[in-house]
Amino acid sequence: xxxxNKPGLEVCLSPALLHLYDLSQKIVVIIDVLRATSxxxxxxxxxxxxxxxxxxxxxxxxxxxxxGAVTAGExxxxxxxxxxxxxxxxxxxxxxxxxxxxxxTTTNGTRLLxxxxxxxxxxxxxxxxxxxxxxxxxxxxxxxxxxxAGWKDRINLxxxxxxxxxxxxxxxxxxxxxxxxxxxxxxxxxSRKRLLENMQQASHFKRLTRHGFQQDxxxxxxxxxxxxxPVYRDGAIELA
Amino acid sequence: xxxxNKPGLEVCLSPALLHLYDLSQKIVVIIDVLRATSxxxxxxxxxxxxxxxxxxxxxxxxxxxxxGAVTAGExxxxxxxxxxxxxxxxxxxxxxxxxxxxxxTTTNGTRLLxxxxxxxxxxxxxxxxxxxxxxxxxxxxxxxxxxxAGWKDRINLxxxxxxxxxxxxxxxxxxxxxxxxxxxxxxxxxSRKRLLENMQQASHFKRLTRHGFQQDxxxxxxxxxxxxxPVYRDGAIELA
Numbered sequence: 001x002x003x004x005n006k007p008g009l010e011v012c013l014s015p016a017l018l019h020l021y022d023l024s025q026k027i028v029v030i031i032d033v034l035r036a037t038s039x040x041x042x043x044x045x046x047x048x049x050x051x052x053x054x055x056x057x058x059x060x061x062x063x064x065x066x067x068g069a070v071t072a073g074e075x076x077x078x079x080x081x082x083x084x085x086x087x088x089x090x091x092x093x094x095x096x097x098x099x100x101x102x103x104x105t106t107t108n109g110t111r112l113l114x115x116x117x118x119x120x121x122x123x124x125x126x127x128x129x130x131x132x133x134x135x136x137x138x139x140x141x142x143x144x145x146x147x148x149a150g151w152k153d154r155i156n157l158x159x160x161x162x163x164x165x166x167x168x169x170x171x172x173x174x175x176x177x178x179x180x181x182x183x184x185x186x187x188x189x190x191s192r193k194r195l196l197e198n199m200q201q202a203s204h205f206k207r208l209t210r211h212g213f214q215q216d217x218x219x220x221x222x223x224x225x226x227x228x229x230p231v232y233r234d235g236a237i238e239l240a
Numbered sequence: 241x242x243x244x245n246k247p248g249l250e251v252c253l254s255p256a257l258l259h260l261y262d263l264s265q266k267i268v269v270i271i272d273v274l275r276a277t278s279x280x281x282x283x284x285x286x287x288x289x290x291x292x293x294x295x296x297x298x299x300x301x302x303x304x305x306x307x308g309a310v311t312a313g314e315x316x317x318x319x320x321x322x323x324x325x326x327x328x329x330x331x332x333x334x335x336x337x338x339x340x341x342x343x344x345t346t347t348n349g350t351r352l353l354x355x356x357x358x359x360x361x362x363x364x365x366x367x368x369x370x371x372x373x374x375x376x377x378x379x380x381x382x383x384x385x386x387x388x389a390g391w392k393d394r395i396n397l398x399x400x401x402x403x404x405x406x407x408x409x410x411x412x413x414x415x416x417x418x419x420x421x422x423x424x425x426x427x428x429x430x431s432r433k434r435l436l437e438n439m440q441q442a443s444h445f446k447r448l449t450r451h452g453f454q455q456d457x458x459x460x461x462x463x464x465x466x467x468x469x470p471v472y473r474d475g476a477i478e479l480a
Contacts, residue, residue, distance in 0.1 A: 013395060017256055020393055153260055155253060157419040179397040182441050183427055190430040201422050 009174035032149035036109025045226035047098030073105035077211030164188025249414035272389035276349025285466035287338035313345035317451035404428025
């Protein structure tokens with residue numbers, strides 16, 4: 001296939017750069033490895049009926065009440081006052097979440113989801129669903145933007161690594177004219193053999209470790225642990 | 241030396257992220273490898289008395305007239321109408337530029353220089369002055385922000401590579417708590433042996449090659465070809 005016939009693939013490494021990209025004809029993959037998109041994949045893989053991402057604790061409580069749903073969200077590493085659960089994917093085994101609706105508020109991932117509303121389609125990416133996500137994107141054969149949540153608009157290591165892992169799998173089938181994509185792929189190639197070890201330098205690793213979430217990090221870097229393709233549609237995330 | 245006693249080193253990969261960093265106590269290194277900061281280093285290395293960066297063709301013409309200076313700038317790959325010279329560093333050999341003032345307008349680098357005006361000090365970085373620049377930064381022993389010009393606010397490969405090259409030399413002496421710095425350094429480490437070859441994927445490589453500037457790219461990736469430390473002060477760039 002010639003370059004020209006392949007759909008494009010771009011990467012946006014921070015929400016503060018999202019305005020530089022035209023989202024209208026694209027599938028946008030939301031990436032917030034630690035931990036929003038990993039938690040969403042896990043909850044749906046374990047049978048949650050849907051995940052509703054909201055941008056504030058108040059909205060989380062309100063929708064939770066209306067729907068009789070599980071409410072979850074943290075602020076500064078602790079369950080936010082008024083909510084029942086945290087942002088750790090390990091809090092959502094099938095024995096707990098199956099058949100339930102999860103209302104989730106996170107700082108970076110939820111905000112980015114809402115920012116991407118003009119996209120043709122919004123899907124959720126994590127290491128946990130890497131293979132099925134890539135298969136899905138290949139089947140859809142549309143232009144893609146990988147959108148990294150980062151941390152308070154700063155670029156972070158784990159989201160850039162996942163963008164690189166996705167590109168590593170898609171690069172032969174998509175046209176890449178985006179330096180951020182080249183950077184992400186090179187980073188992943190150089191780190192793939194020791195993903196967890198490489199993450200120990202990351203600012204988020206230190207932040208989560210301080211709050212006792214070491215196990216979360218190892219889990220969120222596990223490839224293909226939750227093989228689902230979550231899609232965001234009409235305010236809720238469900239399986240594609 | 242303990243981490244705590246080392247000055248910090250951060251990297252900003254796009255001017256659109258500059259607002260996330262506090263510049264006030266920092267040395268900001270402006271990086272625009274293709275080609276603004278390479279051209280500035282070259283002109284000063286070849287004896288230009290100073291370089292005045294301006295943000296428009298009109299201002300370039302006006303200051304050029306006032307000072308009887310050489311005016312230079314391109315728009316869309318051609319010398320801008322009203323100016324005398326282009327942005328190629330190869331246009332500024334000692335036989336031409338020695339003792340002269342160069343008034344230079346570029347799209348990305350000049351704008352970033354002006355955006356960084358709150359910094360304690362602003363210096364100019366390129367592969368051409370890598371070693372002397374790093375020696376200078378080690379001697380100064382102050383917190384550093386490496387600020388990449390990118391391309392129209394998008395992250396680019398060559399500026400990220402240079403940031404990585406600088407970090408590679410400084411990392412033992414500075415405290416790095418910045419994921420963008422980790423990413424840049426890893427990118428450089430994975431690319432250092434074939435810098436020019438790696439650049440061939442870059443969007444800017446293709447752009448400059450279309451305009452016939454292949455030689456510029458090879459030159460701008462040459463380490464230590466123009467061993468000067470240009471400093472921006474009171475609207476002009478001169479040797480430190």
